[in-house]
Amino acid sequence: MRKIILAISALFFVFGNLLANEVNIFSARHYDSDVQLYEKFTAKTGIKVNVVSGKSGALEKRIIAEGGTADLYITADAGRLGAFKDNLQGGLTSSIIKTAVPSNFRTPKWVGIAKRARIVYFAPDRVTRAELRGLTYESLADPKWKGRLVIRASNNIYNQSLVASLIKNNGKGKVAMWSKGIVSNMARSPKGNDRAQILAVAAGEADIAVANTYYLALMLSGKKGAEQQAAAKKVKPFFPNQGDRGTHMNISGAGLVKGAPNKDNAIKLVEFLLSKEAQKHIVNNTYEYPMIAGVSPHPLVVNMGLDFKQDLTTKVVNYGNRQADALEVMTAAGWK
Numbered sequence: 001m002r003k004i005i006l007a008i009s010a011l012f013f014v015f016g017n018l019l020a021n022e023v024n025i026f027s028a029r030h031y032d033s034d035v036q037l038y039e040k041f042t043a044k045t046g047i048k049v050n051v052v053s054g055k056s057g058a059l060e061k062r063i064i065a066e067g068g069t070a071d072l073y074i075t076a077d078a079g080r081l082g083a084f085k086d087n088l089q090g091g092l093t094s095s096i097i098k099t100a101v102p103s104n105f106r107t108p109k110w111v112g113i114a115k116r117a118r119i120v121y122f123a124p125d126r127v128t129r130a131e132l133r134g135l136t137y138e139s140l141a142d143p144k145w146k147g148r149l150v151i152r153a154s155n156n157i158y159n160q161s162l163v164a165s166l167i168k169n170n171g172k173g174k175v176a177m178w179s180k181g182i183v184s185n186m187a188r189s190p191k192g193n194d195r196a197q198i199l200a201v202a203a204g205e206a207d208i209a210v211a212n213t214y215y216l217a218l219m220l221s222g223k224k225g226a227e228q229q230a231a232a233k234k235v236k237p238f239f240p241n242q243g244d245r246g247t248h249m250n251i252s253g254a255g256l257v258k259g260a261p262n263k264d265n266a267i268k269l270v271e272f273l274l275s276k277e278a279q280k281h282i283v284n285n286t287y288e289y290p291m292i293a294g295v296s297p298h299p300l301v302v303n304m305g306l307d308f309k310q311d312l313t314t315k316v317v318n319y320g321n322r323q324a325d326a327l328e329v330m331t332a333a334g335w336k
Helices: 002-020 032-045 056-065 078-083 095-100 157-170 172-185 194-202 213-221 226-232 263-273 276-286 317-321 323-332
Strands: 022-027 048-053 072-076 110-122 208-212 236-238 249-256
Touching (some): 022 056, 032 263, 072 263, 078 110, 078 249, 078 323, 095 263, 110 157, 110 194, 110 213, 110 263, 110 276, 157 172, 157 208, 157 317, 157 323, 172 323, 194 213, 194 226, 208 213, 263 276, 317 323
Parallel strands (some): 022 048
Antiparallel strands (some): 072 249, 110 208, 110 236, 110 249
């Protein structure tokens, strides 16, 4: 009997170690390079990384439905993480995480692993430097841009977070009026992703566009084909709000899910993603900005300019907290 008990105990020990030696990620980031990064983590730690990929909405429903399965929810945009905060738990508070990530880019429930800048692109043959001087997100509603602007739809989370940031800094009433100005200035009804906005400027359909920086770098890299590479060379980047709070910054981030069965391993993975090795891998494959100090962005991003002022005062937690207000003002303005 004693031998049987010892054998059963040994089995439980082995089984328990197997369970403890993995981490389950639900990821809305669609990069093969992320998988390569997880393989590096496994090689270093022996911890197996299981990845479920998909769109944010579907992943969130699945995390809730399969309670106690997911450890980390990884997605683009602080607004998305903020909206899902009730399904996340605290715990991302280790000294490594706190040292690596500035306070405005993290909460105890989720932290940024890479930064994104949402900027303005312009056609240099149709937009003068004088017109751009002092350009802010707020001044995009100026009538001088009537019929000259392209931007994504109001249901796009990147736009919702940008508008949420504007509400935090200017108040809901002013941003409601601003949204009407933006709609009035649109060269066309919103359609397509960020690359589609850049392509519209290159094709002469609009003079300025709003899009994230990594989209232009991706196009310039040639990975989307020679046609998009040529189009990307026809536009120039401009970083708004350099005279006040700085350019709007967002994140790709990781949230620690409630009931995570492998919480300690999940924290270890987040810490690894914030290491210099991982950060170099991220920025050189996704064209995002590094979250930590001491790592340079990809050369294509560096060429856009590194001396711009980032908005480091607006806490990105506001993007989730003010998401409903953002969508309300955009919808009311007729922003499709």
